[in-house]
Amino acid sequence: MEDWQAIAAEVAGALGDVGYVATLSRMTKTGTQYEWDGPSDTETETFPVSVVEDDTSVRYSRDDAGTLIPRNVRVLMVAANGEAPRMGDTITLADGPQEITRVVALQPGGTALLYEVEIAA
Numbered sequence: 001m002e003d004w005q006a007i008a009a010e011v012a013g014a015l016g017d018v019g020y021v022a023t024l025s026r027m028t029k030t031g032t033q034y035e036w037d038g039p040s041d042t043e044t045e046t047f048p049v050s051v052v053e054d055d056t057s058v059r060y061s062r063d064d065a066g067t068l069i070p071r072n073v074r075v076l077m078v079a080a081n082g083e084a085p086r087m088g089d090t091i092t093l094a095d096g097p098q099e100i101t102r103v104v105a106l107q108p109g110g111t112a113l114l115y116e117v118e119i120a121a
Contacts, residue, residue, distance in 0.1 A: 004111035
């Protein structure tokens, strides 16, 4: 049986060696649960993450009529040794903050080894 935790640590180490540290930011609401209960505040949490920029790819989605619409995305590999990125989070790279539009975990055996993250190109 594979030791996926040890493999995840090796992958994180390798990404740290060839990549750089970026900042993952997440906005969370605090205070009231519903609008009619009054205003709620937002709080920003930040997490350091190891990142390797993979490439720029073309992804396709369909509009309401079924027509394929191409969009260019930048693909990042993010180590799975800290906070897991989520869609809607912001990742601050050398060229500024970018919104995460897609996250796919590479997780054989149920343990995340790394995250493939897409941001707008």
